[in-house]
Amino acid sequence: MAAGDSGDAVAKVLAAFREEQARGVASRSDFERLKGRFLGREKGLVPALFAGVRDLPPSERAALGARANAAKVEIESAVAGLGEDLARREREARERAAAVDVTLPGRRAPTGGLHPVTVVRRRIERVFLRMGYSIADGPELENDRTNFEMLNFPPEHPARDTQDTFFVSKKAKSPLLLRTHTSPVQIREMSRRGAPLRIIVPGRVYRNEALDATHAAVIHQLEGLVVDRGISMADLKGTIEEFLAALFGPDTKVRFIPTFFPFVEPGADVAMTCIFCRGAGCGKCKGSGWIEIMGAGAVHPKVLENCGIDPEEFTGFAFGLGLDRIALLLFGFPDLRLLLEGDQRFLRRFAFES
């Protein structure tokens, strides 16, 4: 190889390197390829220049060796610079990926939600708390006396047949049973606190029922009771209208149909405008435009007396409704069993917060 050729070779390698350097390296593999191409020990272009120098006559070696060396120094330092640059960009990319974007909305922690029956209970409680009621509670394991007798169901009265339940012990002086309604809490509260009184009583109740789309052995009720001087059916009606309008909308109408419950006189089945057809008549209300929603009435004087309240001085009204049924109406569920099965797909869909 002639000296001129070798000199050209140095220039060519430098030119080739500068061209690549100008293009830059986009990735680590790009960088490794470039580094290998010029500085690789086996096949690198720079080591090859020194091989060429060895073949020259000694007189030319020094000059070319110096040029090759200069090229090597330039290329090595440039490659180191490219390497540092790449490392910096890699570090920046890592940091960007790991960075917290404080402008993003927060991630919600999975806290669960309220069961539809709980939502309904709390909505109703809010309405009555606003009206000055307090919330009372009673045992689910009741005795026959409080669940029936004191509420004016005589021992063999057929009204008991509508509320068959699970007896826990028939041996006790007053048989123990799972309460069939929240009404016995009327007895407990009136006996304990006397009059005047204004309470609601949400709670679980039991019936000996076969399970179907509208019946279950365990359901939830909410009882209301007001006892004071001068309370009349008009107070009951106004209260129920107010309550149902708050829950179902202001255009909800209310209708009272006389019926019998042993612990009220007069007693009424309360119906409201069908929420599906707004009163026009549909399949859900069997064409009537009305949906029965609760039982109510004026507290029977005997019941007041049973609790030590003078019916000459005090009168009252009471009402009772099923919370599960209200949940079905309010949220449009077709089947009561959905509320009982604990199916997460259903509950997640209806896990409300209020």
Ligand code: DAH
């Ligand atoms: N306790 C009744 C039941 O479970 C519902 C009821 C009717 C409650 C009339 C009342 C009332 O307070 O006045 O079927």
